[in-house]
Amino acid sequence: MQFTISTGRHKECIEITEQVRSIVRDSGIERGLCHVMVLHATAAVIVNENDDPNIGVDLLNALDGAVPEHAGWLHDRVDNNAQAHINASIMGPSETVPIEGGDLVLGTWQGLMVVELDGPRASRRVEVTIVPIA
Numbered sequence: 187m188q189f190t191i192s193t194g195r196h197k198e199c200i201e202i203t204e205q206v207r208s209i210v211r212d213s214g215i216e217r218g219l220c221h222v223m224v225l226h227a228t229a230a231v232i233v234n235e236n237d238d239p240n241i242g243v244d245l246l247n248a249l250d251g252a253v254p255e256h257a258g259w260l261h262d263r264v265d266n267n268a269q270a271h272i273n274a275s276i277m278g279p280s281e282t283v284p285i286e287g288g289d290l291v292l293g294t295w296q297g298l299m300v301v302e303l304d305g306p307r308a309s310r311r312v313e314v315t316i317v318p319i320a
């Protein structure tokens with residue numbers, strides 16, 4: 187099952203927990219694993235706190251410090267977005283969340299998020315794969 191989101195900034199964290207949760211509930215699967223993958227090379231999927239939006243800002247600032255933009259990266263000669271590719275690789279394109287009782291198992295403050303690293307983009311595709319466990 188696939189859904190799309192649009193992003194409004196060059197870099198931002200966008201919560202997708204409710205979109206994924208509704209796919210899990212509609213599947214009717216009571217117990218299993220839910221794999222969530224963004225289908226782009228300059229975005230990532232993470233699980234992090236969804237209460238304070240400054241955490242997403244802090245994350246992006248920390249990554250900017252660790253991987254400076256336009257620091258002589260070879261890929262910048264192609265389309266000038268090497269930092270986005272590097273940070274997407276560091277965080278990874280996917281997360282796997284347990285399903286119990288027909289719902290995602292997440293901590294109180296945890297949410298699933300797409301991290302946009304080279305936006306804004308009209309359409310970012312997210313693939314959700316549910317694996318039932320007997």
Ligand code: ZN
Nearest residue numbers: 265267268271
């Ligand atoms: Zn590129």
